[in-house]
Amino acid sequence: MGHIHASKKCQGCALFADSKLFCAQLNGAELDALSQKSRTLSMKRGDSLEHEALAHWPLIAIDSGVLSMQHLLQDGRKTIAALFMRGDIVDLRNVSNRNRGALIALGKVDVCRLSPKVFEDVMARNPDAQRVIWENLRDQAFRAMDHSGDIAKKQALEKLASFIFECRNRQVGYKDGDLVEIPVRRVDLAEYLGMQPETVSRCFKDLEKRGIIEAPSLKMLRLLNVPMLRRIANGDKDAPIREGKMKVLKFAG
Amino acid sequence: MGHIHASKKCQGCALFADSKLFCAQLNGAELDALSQKSRTLSMKRGDSLEHEALAHWPLIAIDSGVLSMQHLLQDGRKTIAALFMRGDIVDLRNVSNRNRGALIALGKVDVCRLSPKVFEDVMARNPDAQRVIWENLRDQAFRAMDHSGDIAKKQALEKLASFIFECRNRQVGYKDGDLVEIPVRRVDLAEYLGMQPETVSRCFKDLEKRGIIEAPSLKMLRLLNVPMLRRIANGDKDAPIREGKMKVLKFAG
């Protein structure tokens, strides 16, 4: 393979192009070194990063797409424990022994397997890079904790509302616009939220019927009533009275 | 205040005494600096770390006890999104804006509010300390993801089995013994697993009746059949046939 200068290889990659992300913190020499020792990989839906591969390349940076961490139960039940997107760096160094979930692409995903050696060097010497990556890991941790809280006690409709906000918070631009992209399929969404695809579908319909959202397509939502959606996500029982579920007082005699 | 030498103040603290934990990685000068600029705090059940306090002391190191991150829903439903124990360091720097959960003690908890300034200095200069704290944060992240996966699709009995293993993995010694300490109350356990205290109680009884565990007290379990418990935790449907729930074939005519 001919020598490709880092700036060529990395030019189009979000991790370099977005000034808030990891590779944008590196100086020329660092980027050259990391670029040369790292390997990009393009995955399609269903592709998984196998354990033997991860043993040599335990550091995965996401350029684009959605990568999932899935847990499989004995009898075939599946759950998606976490979603990794643009800018996330997954660090699986020394975690082979515990039964971690598999990393599976939910669509077209471009990742970069970072060289652990160069990564460590950069971490030790470049405080900006260190800060960025630390905050990314911390976001992953808090996001997972929030998500635990969400799926533990919320009802289906509330979980879905929370998920819509999670998508909004994580999407690149338009944080305050009323358009939200749902970057995963209904099935994946169900697995992430610990519910059934049927229930997901019913909940979307419910929100639509109540005029809170509009769904021009499966991947795109328009929020029509953000405060109400927020109330639902926060578990406000006054707001989300379901179709035909008005708490009817049992009337005696 | 008189000058207290670090070794005095930190001597009894797990973070220093346990060679795998953060403060044990520091050299004399670093420990002195961190010790002098940090503040210990002893909490009792129900005490919470308030946001204004966290703004000045966003780094919490746990010496002993169990600290919970709780999310409160509008209508009073509560969930415990994460449990922090001995050796964990909670980093809440720059997260005040997002509606993070509250940090609430589930019993007697000894914490040390670390000086952010000194902490950053140490992070920048001491690679061992950096490695330890990085791995701690990563553990927190993966633990939260595992936990999400657990509560998303598992049934009550399976969640409880998983939790017993989580306790075993996190307790200090005796990893392979058959005694497991449950360091939280039943109510807290229920909130962490997203179920009702009643259900928790029923599941413990179920495991006891089937001879898988023995509960000498509320805080202590003896595992009698670890492989079976593991199968249940992994969602093996063949194993965990409940009392009187043998899949009876509906017989026609």
Place this chain on the structure above:
DNA sequence: CGGCAAGTTGAGCCAGGTCAACTCCGGTGG
């Protein structure tokens, strides 16, 4: 314009939530 996978709709049912009553246990004061 088929053909298949993804998503939706409907009907029935069950795991676990809910509510209420009870037991257990540690602490307190007479």
Place this chain on the structure above:
DNA sequence: CCACCGGAGTTGACCTGGCTCAACTTGCCG
């Protein structure tokens, strides 16, 4: 020492949200 108290945990009976299964519709790709 024991009666009392209050909070934690347990037990039982009932009820419902969402899971299940099956049939249907929609969307996507060649």
